[in-house]
Amino acid sequence: MNTSAPDEGRIDTEVRGHLLLITINRPAKRNGFTPAMYRQLAAAYTRLDDEPALRVGVLMAAGDHFTAGLDLPTFAPLMQRGEQAAPAGGVEPTEPGMAGYRRRQKPVVVAVKGITYTLGIELMLAADVVVAADNCRFSQLEVKRGIMATGGATLRMAERAGAGNALLHLLTGDEFGAAEALRLNFVQKVVPPAQVEQETLQIAEQIAQQAPLAVVATRLNVLKAIEHGPLAAMEEFEATQQRLSRSEDAAEGVRSFVERRPAKFTGR
Structure with a gap:
């Protein structure tokens, strides 16, 4: 640089x-x-x-x-x-x-x-x-x-x-x-x-090092709570969690937990 x-x-x-x-x-x-x-x-x-x-x-x-x-x-x-x-x-x-x-x-x-x-x-x-x-x-x-x-x-x-x-x-x-x-x-x-x-x-x-999709979703949910209130943020919980739980990164998170190793996330 x-x-x-x-x-x-x-x-x-x-x-x-x-x-x-x-x-x-x-x-x-x-x-x-x-x-x-x-x-x-x-x-x-x-x-x-x-x-x-x-x-x-x-x-x-x-x-x-x-x-x-x-x-x-x-x-x-x-x-x-x-x-x-x-x-x-x-x-x-x-x-x-x-x-x-x-x-x-x-x-x-x-x-x-x-x-x-x-x-x-x-x-x-x-x-x-x-x-x-x-x-x-x-x-x-x-x-x-x-x-x-x-x-x-x-x-x-x-x-x-x-x-x-x-x-x-x-x-x-x-x-x-x-x-x-x-x-x-x-x-x-x-x-x-x-x-x-x-x-x-x-x-x-x-x-x-954390799961990129989960990082973005967590950050945006905090901002939603600040800007629109807790109820508006809570309304997104179920849909967001369903979307994230179907991701490759969520599957990798489970595998890494079972195998007792650091997760390798891809953002997918």
Whole structure:
């Protein structure tokens, strides 16, 4: 993977087994996102869902920081025109439920470190599991720039931490650390900076070893419960379980149990 990046930045991708490693690469600008970078990130997320051999995405960043957020001078014209940076028809990385975009099916695990502002928080809240370095500096500071967070922070911060905790950080735009992010359920693990990528990859590899159809179904059922309530999620139990139990992977799961060996899942 090439670690040098042009001034406008880019998103690098690398396939490692069943993982798609996605790296934000503009360290000279604290990985601030340009529209071109956001389009590339959307393409990487879409690729994750489209390629059957890929099972888990891993979002990381080059340099000392995850991202300072949007490069506002380059994004302001799009905001003023009401345009989206991600092309319609694919996966929108923050997935706030806008029409015209696909719902991501496969899980994404994120490693955050250093400065993790605005879009950085929204990307990690839209993902599935987040490992944070203990040097993280978080801020959802859109109110300090005269705009509103529209990548899901107003939805997911309240869902994870309650309205009061969400509004504390959304309305002040203050900076908080990894311990506060863990308290608010914004991240799942906090480790030293030198360990953050290794820990993230370990979690992603562990997910990738499980039955892919069951992983996707489980993830989507959790989202259904969050977005539509427990009853809506429960309504899917029987049909989903019947579908999964007829799969080759379910048969392999039974064989591996009987034979007392690790299962070898194919996603079929």
